[in-house]
Amino acid sequence: MTNSILLVGVGGQGTILASKLLTIGLMEAGYSVKMSEIHGMSQRGGSVSTHVRYSKDTVYSPVIEEGEADMIVAFEKMEALRYMDYLKVGGKVVANDFKIESMVNLTGQADYEEAEIDKELNRLGAKLIKVNEIAKELGNEKVMNVILLGCLVKSMNLENIDWESIIKANVKPKFIDINIEAFNKGLNLVG
Template identity: 50%
Template structure:
Protein backbone atom coordinates (compact mmCIF):
# COMPACT_ATOMS: atom_id res chain seq x y z
CA UNK A 1 0.00 0.00 0.00
CA UNK A 2 1.59 3.25 -1.12
CA UNK A 3 -0.96 5.84 -0.04
CA UNK A 4 -2.55 6.16 3.37
CA UNK A 5 -6.27 5.43 3.63
CA UNK A 6 -8.50 7.83 5.57
CA UNK A 7 -11.63 6.35 7.15
CA UNK A 8 -14.23 8.51 8.92
CA UNK A 9 -16.81 6.82 11.14
CA UNK A 10 -19.83 9.00 12.02
CA UNK A 11 -22.80 8.18 14.17
CA UNK A 12 -24.77 8.95 17.28
CA UNK A 13 -23.80 8.11 20.85
CA UNK A 14 -24.62 4.51 21.71
CA UNK A 15 -24.41 3.10 18.18
CA UNK A 16 -21.00 1.48 18.63
CA UNK A 17 -19.02 3.79 16.38
CA UNK A 18 -15.97 3.73 18.61
CA UNK A 19 -16.02 -0.05 19.07
CA UNK A 20 -16.10 -0.58 15.28
CA UNK A 21 -13.15 1.81 14.95
CA UNK A 22 -11.20 -0.02 17.64
CA UNK A 23 -11.75 -3.39 15.94
CA UNK A 24 -10.59 -1.92 12.63
CA UNK A 25 -7.55 -0.27 14.23
CA UNK A 26 -6.48 -3.41 16.10
CA UNK A 27 -6.81 -5.58 13.00
CA UNK A 28 -4.80 -3.16 10.89
CA UNK A 29 -2.07 -3.01 13.54
CA UNK A 30 -1.92 -6.81 13.68
CA UNK A 31 -1.63 -6.92 9.91
CA UNK A 32 1.39 -4.59 10.01
CA UNK A 33 -0.02 -1.21 9.07
CA UNK A 34 0.89 2.02 10.80
CA UNK A 35 -2.42 3.26 12.23
CA UNK A 36 -3.61 6.40 14.01
CA UNK A 37 -7.09 6.83 15.49
CA UNK A 38 -8.83 9.89 16.89
CA UNK A 39 -12.30 10.05 18.41
CA UNK A 40 -14.66 12.93 19.17
CA UNK A 41 -17.66 12.56 21.47
CA UNK A 42 -20.11 15.40 20.97
CA UNK A 43 -22.65 15.05 23.78
CA UNK A 44 -22.57 11.33 22.96
CA UNK A 45 -24.38 10.29 26.12
CA UNK A 46 -27.32 12.44 25.11
CA UNK A 47 -27.60 11.14 21.56
CA UNK A 48 -25.09 13.59 20.14
CA UNK A 49 -22.67 13.05 17.28
CA UNK A 50 -19.69 10.74 17.56
CA UNK A 51 -16.92 10.71 14.97
CA UNK A 52 -13.85 8.54 14.78
CA UNK A 53 -11.04 9.06 12.33
CA UNK A 54 -8.77 6.17 11.37
CA UNK A 55 -5.80 6.63 9.07
CA UNK A 56 -3.63 3.69 8.06
CA UNK A 57 -0.81 2.95 5.66
CA UNK A 58 2.96 2.57 5.62
CA UNK A 59 3.60 5.67 7.75
CA UNK A 60 0.94 7.84 9.40
CA UNK A 61 1.81 11.10 11.14
CA UNK A 62 -1.61 12.37 12.24
CA UNK A 63 -5.03 10.85 12.98
CA UNK A 64 -6.91 13.88 11.70
CA UNK A 65 -8.78 13.91 8.39
CA UNK A 66 -9.29 17.28 6.73
CA UNK A 67 -12.36 18.12 4.66
CA UNK A 68 -12.26 16.52 1.23
CA UNK A 69 -9.76 13.82 2.27
CA UNK A 70 -11.77 10.84 3.57
CA UNK A 71 -11.42 7.80 1.31
CA UNK A 72 -14.42 6.21 3.02
CA UNK A 73 -17.12 7.52 5.35
CA UNK A 74 -19.06 4.94 7.33
CA UNK A 75 -22.27 6.55 8.59
CA UNK A 76 -24.23 4.79 11.33
CA UNK A 77 -27.15 7.21 10.83
CA UNK A 78 -28.13 8.76 7.51
CA UNK A 79 -28.40 12.44 8.55
CA UNK A 80 -24.89 12.11 10.01
CA UNK A 81 -23.77 10.94 6.55
CA UNK A 82 -25.23 14.11 5.03
CA UNK A 83 -23.65 16.30 7.72
CA UNK A 84 -20.17 14.85 7.17
CA UNK A 85 -20.29 14.64 3.38
CA UNK A 86 -17.84 17.57 2.96
CA UNK A 87 -15.12 15.28 4.38
CA UNK A 88 -15.46 12.73 1.56
CA UNK A 89 -12.88 13.05 -1.21
CA UNK A 90 -13.91 13.12 -4.83
CA UNK A 91 -14.30 9.49 -5.88
CA UNK A 92 -14.51 8.39 -2.23
CA UNK A 93 -16.86 5.72 -0.93
CA UNK A 94 -19.85 6.23 1.38
CA UNK A 95 -21.32 3.37 3.44
CA UNK A 96 -24.62 4.39 5.05
CA UNK A 97 -26.90 2.72 7.57
CA UNK A 98 -30.47 3.45 6.43
CA UNK A 99 -31.47 4.43 9.95
CA UNK A 100 -32.86 7.55 11.59
CA UNK A 101 -32.21 8.82 15.10
CA UNK A 102 -34.01 12.05 15.88
CA UNK A 103 -31.97 14.66 17.77
CA UNK A 104 -33.55 16.58 20.63
CA UNK A 105 -34.56 19.63 18.49
CA UNK A 106 -36.55 17.29 16.22
CA UNK A 107 -38.07 15.43 19.17
CA UNK A 108 -39.35 18.65 20.75
CA UNK A 109 -40.65 19.98 17.41
CA UNK A 110 -38.19 22.87 17.07
CA UNK A 111 -36.70 21.39 13.85
CA UNK A 112 -37.62 18.81 11.23
CA UNK A 113 -35.63 15.74 10.34
CA UNK A 114 -34.15 16.20 6.84
CA UNK A 115 -36.29 14.74 4.06
CA UNK A 116 -35.14 12.37 1.31
CA UNK A 117 -31.66 12.02 2.78
CA UNK A 118 -30.83 8.83 0.85
CA UNK A 119 -31.86 10.39 -2.46
CA UNK A 120 -29.69 13.45 -1.79
CA UNK A 121 -26.74 11.25 -0.84
CA UNK A 122 -27.12 9.18 -4.03
CA UNK A 123 -27.05 12.36 -6.11
CA UNK A 124 -23.97 13.68 -4.32
CA UNK A 125 -21.85 10.49 -4.23
CA UNK A 126 -21.05 8.05 -7.02
CA UNK A 127 -19.70 5.27 -4.80
CA UNK A 128 -22.40 4.65 -2.21
CA UNK A 129 -23.70 1.59 -0.40
CA UNK A 130 -26.88 2.07 1.63
CA UNK A 131 -27.82 -0.87 3.79
CA UNK A 132 -30.23 -1.43 6.64
CA UNK A 133 -27.53 -2.54 9.06
CA UNK A 134 -29.84 -2.02 12.03
CA UNK A 135 -32.45 -4.41 10.63
CA UNK A 136 -29.75 -6.89 9.61
CA UNK A 137 -28.36 -6.85 13.16
CA UNK A 138 -31.83 -7.11 14.68
CA UNK A 139 -32.54 -10.15 12.47
CA UNK A 140 -29.34 -11.71 13.82
CA UNK A 141 -30.51 -11.17 17.40
CA UNK A 142 -29.54 -7.69 18.59
CA UNK A 143 -29.63 -4.25 16.95
CA UNK A 144 -26.43 -3.35 18.82
CA UNK A 145 -24.47 -5.44 16.30
CA UNK A 146 -25.24 -2.85 13.59
CA UNK A 147 -21.77 -1.42 14.12
CA UNK A 148 -20.12 -4.72 13.20
CA UNK A 149 -22.41 -5.13 10.17
CA UNK A 150 -21.20 -1.72 8.96
CA UNK A 151 -17.60 -2.66 9.76
CA UNK A 152 -18.01 -5.77 7.60
CA UNK A 153 -19.27 -3.63 4.71
CA UNK A 154 -16.26 -1.32 5.15
CA UNK A 155 -13.82 -4.24 5.13
CA UNK A 156 -15.34 -5.37 1.86
CA UNK A 157 -14.95 -1.89 0.35
CA UNK A 158 -11.30 -1.78 1.47
CA UNK A 159 -10.58 -5.36 0.36
CA UNK A 160 -9.28 -6.23 3.84
CA UNK A 161 -10.79 -9.71 4.07
CA UNK A 162 -7.35 -11.33 4.46
CA UNK A 163 -7.09 -10.24 8.12
CA UNK A 164 -8.54 -12.74 10.62
CA UNK A 165 -11.20 -10.30 11.86
CA UNK A 166 -12.88 -12.92 14.05
CA UNK A 167 -9.62 -13.37 15.95
CA UNK A 168 -9.31 -9.59 16.29
CA UNK A 169 -12.88 -9.29 17.61
CA UNK A 170 -12.38 -12.14 20.06
CA UNK A 171 -9.86 -9.99 21.91
CA UNK A 172 -12.13 -6.92 21.98
CA UNK A 173 -15.83 -7.81 22.24
CA UNK A 174 -17.25 -9.53 25.33
CA UNK A 175 -17.30 -13.33 25.04
CA UNK A 176 -21.10 -13.48 25.34
CA UNK A 177 -21.42 -11.19 22.29
CA UNK A 178 -18.77 -12.85 20.13
CA UNK A 179 -21.00 -15.26 18.16
CA UNK A 180 -23.48 -12.49 17.32
CA UNK A 181 -20.68 -10.18 16.20
CA UNK A 182 -19.09 -12.94 14.11
CA UNK A 183 -22.41 -13.36 12.24
CA UNK A 184 -22.82 -9.57 11.97
CA UNK A 185 -19.36 -9.17 10.44
CA UNK A 186 -20.04 -11.88 7.86
CA UNK A 187 -23.43 -10.34 7.06
CA UNK A 188 -21.86 -6.92 6.48
CA UNK A 189 -19.07 -8.33 4.31
CA UNK A 190 -21.65 -10.07 2.13
CA UNK A 191 -24.09 -7.13 1.95
Protein backbone atom coordinates in the same frame (compact mmCIF):
# COMPACT_ATOMS: atom_id res chain seq x y z
CA MET B 1 -0.12 6.05 0.45
CA THR B 2 -2.28 6.84 3.48
CA ASN B 3 -5.89 5.71 3.58
CA SER B 4 -8.42 7.70 5.58
CA ILE B 5 -11.68 6.37 6.98
CA LEU B 6 -14.25 8.46 8.81
CA LEU B 7 -16.78 6.65 11.01
CA VAL B 8 -19.72 8.79 12.10
CA GLY B 9 -22.82 8.18 14.15
CA VAL B 10 -24.79 9.06 17.23
CA GLY B 11 -23.76 8.27 20.80
CA GLY B 12 -24.62 4.72 21.80
CA GLN B 13 -24.46 3.18 18.32
CA GLY B 14 -21.08 1.49 18.79
CA THR B 15 -19.01 3.79 16.60
CA ILE B 16 -16.09 3.71 19.02
CA LEU B 17 -16.04 -0.11 19.29
CA ALA B 18 -16.08 -0.48 15.50
CA SER B 19 -13.19 2.01 15.27
CA LYS B 20 -11.27 0.15 17.97
CA LEU B 21 -11.68 -3.20 16.18
CA LEU B 22 -10.62 -1.60 12.90
CA THR B 23 -7.55 0.01 14.46
CA ILE B 24 -6.45 -3.18 16.22
CA GLY B 25 -6.85 -5.19 13.01
CA LEU B 26 -4.84 -2.70 10.98
CA MET B 27 -2.06 -2.57 13.58
CA GLU B 28 -1.88 -6.38 13.78
CA ALA B 29 -1.59 -6.45 9.97
CA GLY B 30 1.50 -4.23 10.19
CA TYR B 31 0.03 -0.88 9.22
CA SER B 32 1.00 2.41 10.82
CA VAL B 33 -2.31 3.63 12.27
CA LYS B 34 -3.55 6.81 13.90
CA MET B 35 -7.04 7.17 15.35
CA SER B 36 -8.83 10.18 16.79
CA GLU B 37 -12.27 10.21 18.43
CA ILE B 38 -14.65 13.10 18.88
CA HIS B 39 -17.47 12.23 21.28
CA GLY B 40 -19.46 15.45 21.41
CA MET B 41 -22.52 14.93 23.59
CA SER B 42 -22.42 11.21 22.84
CA GLN B 43 -24.10 10.20 26.08
CA ARG B 44 -27.10 12.30 25.11
CA GLY B 45 -27.45 11.10 21.54
CA GLY B 46 -25.02 13.63 20.08
CA SER B 47 -22.74 13.24 17.10
CA VAL B 48 -19.72 10.94 17.36
CA SER B 49 -16.94 10.71 14.81
CA THR B 50 -13.74 8.75 14.57
CA HIS B 51 -10.91 9.42 12.16
CA VAL B 52 -8.77 6.39 11.26
CA ARG B 53 -5.74 6.83 9.01
CA TYR B 54 -3.45 3.96 8.03
CA SER B 55 -0.55 3.19 5.73
CA LYS B 56 2.38 0.82 5.27
CA ASP B 57 4.47 4.01 5.68
CA THR B 58 4.44 6.14 8.82
CA VAL B 59 1.21 8.04 9.50
CA TYR B 60 1.88 11.27 11.34
CA SER B 61 -1.58 12.72 11.96
CA PRO B 62 -4.93 11.14 12.88
CA VAL B 63 -6.93 14.06 11.49
CA ILE B 64 -8.75 13.77 8.18
CA GLU B 65 -9.12 17.08 6.38
CA GLU B 66 -12.22 17.96 4.36
CA GLY B 67 -12.10 16.33 0.94
CA GLU B 68 -9.60 13.65 2.07
CA ALA B 69 -11.64 10.66 3.36
CA ASP B 70 -11.39 7.55 1.21
CA MET B 71 -14.46 6.20 2.94
CA ILE B 72 -17.23 7.38 5.23
CA VAL B 73 -19.11 4.80 7.27
CA ALA B 74 -22.26 6.34 8.76
CA PHE B 75 -24.24 4.68 11.52
CA GLU B 76 -27.14 7.11 10.94
CA LYS B 77 -28.02 8.71 7.61
CA MET B 78 -28.21 12.36 8.72
CA GLU B 79 -24.68 11.92 10.10
CA ALA B 80 -23.61 10.70 6.65
CA LEU B 81 -24.93 13.87 5.10
CA ARG B 82 -23.39 16.05 7.83
CA TYR B 83 -19.88 14.72 7.05
CA MET B 84 -20.02 14.46 3.24
CA ASP B 85 -17.63 17.42 2.87
CA TYR B 86 -14.89 15.12 4.16
CA LEU B 87 -15.27 12.63 1.29
CA LYS B 88 -12.70 12.86 -1.45
CA VAL B 89 -13.62 12.65 -5.11
CA GLY B 90 -14.10 8.96 -5.90
CA GLY B 91 -14.48 8.06 -2.20
CA LYS B 92 -17.03 5.55 -0.90
CA VAL B 93 -19.93 6.00 1.51
CA VAL B 94 -21.82 3.25 3.30
CA ALA B 95 -24.67 4.49 5.47
CA ASN B 96 -27.11 2.79 7.78
CA ASP B 97 -30.56 3.58 6.36
CA PHE B 98 -31.77 4.53 9.81
CA LYS B 99 -32.82 7.78 11.44
CA ILE B 100 -32.30 9.05 14.93
CA GLU B 101 -33.97 12.38 15.51
CA SER B 102 -31.89 14.94 17.37
CA MET B 103 -33.20 17.16 20.14
CA VAL B 104 -34.03 19.99 17.71
CA ASN B 105 -36.21 17.56 15.76
CA LEU B 106 -37.86 16.13 18.86
CA THR B 107 -38.70 19.60 20.22
CA GLY B 108 -40.13 20.76 16.88
CA GLN B 109 -37.43 23.37 16.23
CA ALA B 110 -36.42 21.64 12.99
CA ASP B 111 -37.79 18.90 10.77
CA TYR B 112 -35.97 15.69 9.94
CA GLU B 113 -36.51 15.80 6.18
CA GLU B 114 -35.95 12.08 5.59
CA ALA B 115 -36.99 12.07 1.92
CA GLU B 116 -34.63 14.97 1.18
CA ILE B 117 -31.78 13.32 3.09
CA ASP B 118 -32.28 10.06 1.16
CA LYS B 119 -32.46 11.93 -2.15
CA GLU B 120 -29.22 13.82 -1.45
CA LEU B 121 -27.35 10.73 -0.24
CA ASN B 122 -28.43 8.84 -3.35
CA ARG B 123 -27.33 11.76 -5.54
CA LEU B 124 -23.93 11.69 -3.83
CA GLY B 125 -23.55 7.94 -4.45
CA ALA B 126 -23.94 6.71 -0.87
CA LYS B 127 -24.87 3.06 -0.42
CA LEU B 128 -27.82 3.01 1.98
CA ILE B 129 -28.29 -0.31 3.79
CA LYS B 130 -30.98 -1.15 6.34
CA VAL B 131 -28.35 -2.36 8.80
CA ASN B 132 -30.57 -2.11 11.89
CA GLU B 133 -33.08 -4.47 10.28
CA ILE B 134 -30.33 -6.99 9.53
CA ALA B 135 -29.12 -6.71 13.14
CA LYS B 136 -32.68 -7.35 14.38
CA GLU B 137 -32.86 -10.47 12.19
CA LEU B 138 -29.64 -11.67 13.82
CA GLY B 139 -31.27 -11.18 17.22
CA ASN B 140 -29.44 -8.15 18.61
CA GLU B 141 -29.62 -4.58 17.29
CA LYS B 142 -26.35 -3.74 19.01
CA VAL B 143 -24.33 -5.70 16.40
CA MET B 144 -25.18 -3.06 13.81
CA ASN B 145 -21.71 -1.58 14.32
CA VAL B 146 -19.97 -4.86 13.48
CA ILE B 147 -22.14 -5.31 10.38
CA LEU B 148 -20.93 -1.88 9.24
CA LEU B 149 -17.34 -2.88 10.09
CA GLY B 150 -17.77 -5.84 7.72
CA CYS B 151 -19.01 -3.47 5.00
CA LEU B 152 -15.99 -1.23 5.57
CA VAL B 153 -13.51 -4.13 5.49
CA LYS B 154 -14.93 -5.39 2.19
CA SER B 155 -15.09 -1.89 0.66
CA MET B 156 -11.45 -1.15 1.57
CA ASN B 157 -10.16 -4.62 0.53
CA LEU B 158 -8.99 -5.52 4.03
CA GLU B 159 -10.35 -9.08 4.12
CA ASN B 160 -6.85 -10.58 4.48
CA ILE B 161 -6.74 -9.59 8.19
CA ASP B 162 -7.85 -12.16 10.79
CA TRP B 163 -10.96 -10.24 11.86
CA GLU B 164 -12.51 -13.25 13.58
CA SER B 165 -9.59 -13.43 16.05
CA ILE B 166 -9.80 -9.68 16.65
CA ILE B 167 -13.52 -9.91 17.40
CA LYS B 168 -12.92 -12.88 19.72
CA ALA B 169 -10.23 -10.97 21.63
CA ASN B 170 -12.20 -7.73 22.02
CA VAL B 171 -15.86 -8.66 22.49
CA LYS B 172 -17.43 -10.17 25.61
CA PRO B 173 -17.44 -13.99 25.30
CA LYS B 174 -21.24 -14.34 25.23
CA PHE B 175 -21.42 -11.97 22.21
CA ILE B 176 -18.58 -13.42 20.12
CA ASP B 177 -20.66 -15.71 17.89
CA ILE B 178 -23.31 -13.11 17.02
CA ASN B 179 -20.61 -10.51 16.30
CA ILE B 180 -18.74 -12.86 13.96
CA GLU B 181 -22.03 -13.62 12.19
CA ALA B 182 -22.75 -9.87 11.99
CA PHE B 183 -19.29 -9.15 10.57
CA ASN B 184 -19.75 -11.82 7.88
CA LYS B 185 -23.17 -10.39 6.98
CA GLY B 186 -21.51 -7.00 6.49
CA LEU B 187 -18.86 -8.48 4.20
CA ASN B 188 -21.63 -9.74 1.92
CA LEU B 189 -23.61 -6.48 1.77
CA VAL B 190 -21.20 -4.56 -0.45
CA GLY B 191 -19.54 -5.44 -3.74
